[in-house]
Amino acid sequence: xxxxxxxxxxxxxxxxxxxxxxxxxxxxxxxxxxxxxxxxxxxxxxxxxxxxxxxxxxxxxxxxxxxxxxxxxxxxxxxxxxxxxxxxxxxxxxxxxxxxxxxxxxxxxxxxxxxxxxxxxxxxxxxxxxxxxxxxxxxxxxxxxxxxxxxxxxxxxxxxxxxxxxxxxxxxxxxxxxxxxxxxxxxxxxxxxxxxxxxxxxxxxxxxxxxxxxxxxxxxxxxxxxx
Numbered sequence: 001x002x003x004x005x006x007x008x009x010x011x012x013x014x015x016x017x018x019x020x021x022x023x024x025x026x027x028x029x030x031x032x033x034x035x036x037x038x039x040x041x042x043x044x045x046x047x048x049x050x051x052x053x054x055x056x057x058x059x060x061x062x063x064x065x066x067x068x069x070x071x072x073x074x075x076x077x078x079x080x081x082x083x084x085x086x087x088x089x090x091x092x093x094x095x096x097x098x099x100x101x102x103x104x105x106x107x108x109x110x111x112x113x114x115x116x117x118x119x120x121x122x123x124x125x126x127x128x129x130x131x132x133x134x135x136x137x138x139x140x141x142x143x144x145x146x147x148x149x150x151x152x153x154x155x156x157x158x159x160x161x162x163x164x165x166x167x168x169x170x171x172x173x174x175x176x177x178x179x180x181x182x183x184x185x186x187x188x189x190x191x192x193x194x195x196x197x198x199x200x201x202x203x204x205x206x207x208x209x210x211x212x213x214x215x216x217x218x219x220x221x222x223x224x225x226x227x
Contacts, residue, residue: 024066028051028058030133031047035146038143038146043134074106074110074116079122156223
């Protein structure tokens with residue numbers, strides 16, 4: 001199913017033999033990494049079409065039947081990038097922040113239809129997402145239009161990413177277990193975190209003054225790099 005093609009979504013919906021939808025999982029996603037100055041409008045639009053509009057129009061297509069049966073669960077793959085900003089991922093984070101708002105809004109409404117909405121908040125995961133990631137490489141000629149300080153910070157960020165994926169990336173089996181917990185729970189939560197590394201940073205954002213949080217995130221990502 002192509003979530004950017006409404007007809008593809010409708011064909012998938014209409015192809016369900018039982019005509020009963022107990023569980024809807026929205027897992028499509030795409031990434032865009034690099035200095036904002038070099039991102040094309042088409043690249044940015046694609047991220048929003050997949051991550052935001054693709055998810056929304058998938059839910060939109062299946063929702064009438066779920067409402068009619070007054071039962072169901074909607075699971076959406078979220079991201080820690082939808083809870084706190086990540087440098088050089090501005091458009092990706094914007095799409096995931098928007099998903100948080102859309103799902104929270106739906107959760108409040110759909111409670112009246114006995115439909116539970118859950119966000120599965122993932123950090124780095126070893127999946128094909130990395131293959132589909134649109135990433136500006138260090139040798140890309142587009143970086144010539146970016147100032148040298150930003151280039152140095154981007155190189156530092158890529159080093160940080162490699163370290164995170166080497167040391168903290170989860171396997172898909174770990175993520176599936178969290179999805180199953182949400183599906184099997186008699187009273188599913190709105191948010192599930194697949195890793196313990198996410199919530200403390202999110203908590204810092206809520207409890208600390210803005211500058212403390214921004215400074216802490218900068219230190220985590222850029223380490224000893226000049227601020």
